[in-house]
Amino acid sequence: MDLANRVKSLTPSSTLAITAKAKELKQQGYDVVGLGAGEPDFNTPQHIIEAAKASMEAGKTKYTPSGGLPELKEAIIKKFNRDQNLTYQNENIIVTTGAKHALYTLFQVLLDEDDEVIVPAPYWVSYPEQIKLAGGKPVIVQATEDNSFKITPEQLQKAITKKTKAVIINSPSNPTGMLYTKEELKQLGEVCLHNNILIVSDEIYEKLVYENKQHVSIAQLSDELKEQTVIINGVSKSHSMTGWRIGYAAGNNLIIKAMTNLASHSTSNPTSVAQYAAIAAYTSPEDEVMRMKEAFESRLNELYKRLAEIPGVSCVKPQGAFYLFPNVKEAADNNGFQSVDDWVKALLEEEKVAVVPGSGFGSPQNIRLSYATSLEQLEEAVKRIKRFVENHM
Known part of the structure; x- marks a missing residue:
């Protein structure tokens, strides 16, 4: 069956693709650190969950x-x-x-x-x-x-x-x-x-x-x-x-x-x-919103500092959201890769760190790192990325 022209030109989401690959590796038993997700790692605040329950019970x-x-x-x-x-x-x-x-x-x-x-x-x-x-x-x-x-x-x-x-x-x-x-x-x-x-x-x-x-x-x-x-x-x-x-x-x-x-x-x-x-x-106070924001900012500061220690990686410090968008073109070139996309694939295969290539965002020299995960996971990810870069130099 032939599909409609409107969907033939669609490009699959690079964020969902890298997340799916990371999940596949995890299911195979690998210790994968995923920095691809575009969602907070906190659960929905409890009072919001309770409001949903109450609405269901009220029909x-x-x-x-x-x-x-x-x-x-x-x-x-x-x-x-x-x-x-x-x-x-x-x-x-x-x-x-x-x-x-x-x-x-x-x-x-x-x-x-x-x-x-x-x-x-x-x-x-x-x-x-x-x-x-x-x-x-x-x-x-x-x-x-x-x-x-x-x-x-x-x-x-x-x-x-x-x-x-x-x-x-x-x-x-x-x-x-x-x-x-x-x-x-x-x-x-x-x-x-x-x-x-x-x-x-x-x-x-x-x-x-x-x-x-x-x-x-x-x-x-x-x-x-x-x-x-x-x-x-x-x-x-x-x-x-x-x-x-x-x-x-x-x-x-x-x-x-x-x-x-x-x-x-x-x-x-x-x-x-x-x-x-x-x-x-x-309609409720934003205490939980502010708590999540403070956690993200703390992670940002720590991750940004550690990324600066990796050879060939540079980054403009963001002021919002929960992503870093470092330029890794120099690192990829120094590591002998034809493109940042190839570098990202090898990073996932060798060190089991999932990041999103910037090509999907219109910036092929960069990668997107989500810090919507624990500080321990972020520290482990940076350690693996640094090891990967140094091993290929």
């Missing part, structure tokens, strides 16, 4: 509105007002089956054939694929390490054409962990307003910001930018609820209505029980 296990429970929308609205001083109404919010589904649905309602979306690289692996699935064209703009992996207003302006429909801003970023400042966002926003292009602001890591830095949403900066922005967020990273699959989008009511109509024909509604869990996440 709240039926269909909900396609765009999400009104109570959850209200909790999200209050969260925006509390955290970013942004005001939304229920009609400006759609709850989705994860933030990934919010992005997917947005591109489906936004893009016609050959419409362009500007995607800064390094990028999260699913952005280009979702754009292609909607018939659009991802236009990759390469950010440099010299500018902390952030694109400039000049780069953005140069990439805009008559077909440009939107630009993605992911801050803090996956895979780099970099954070745009208020002034940087303001400058990018001015370019978007001048050219009338939509801003897709992926803020899924907003709670994981370090060194006393502050996350700023581009929608906060002016009423005009708020109207021009669709914010994508969810509880997966902030509350360690990846498997619950609750995300959301906030923006222009016409866009949100179209997304809701499409969702009604694809998922019917986000899982009812998970929505009640998300209500608990957003």
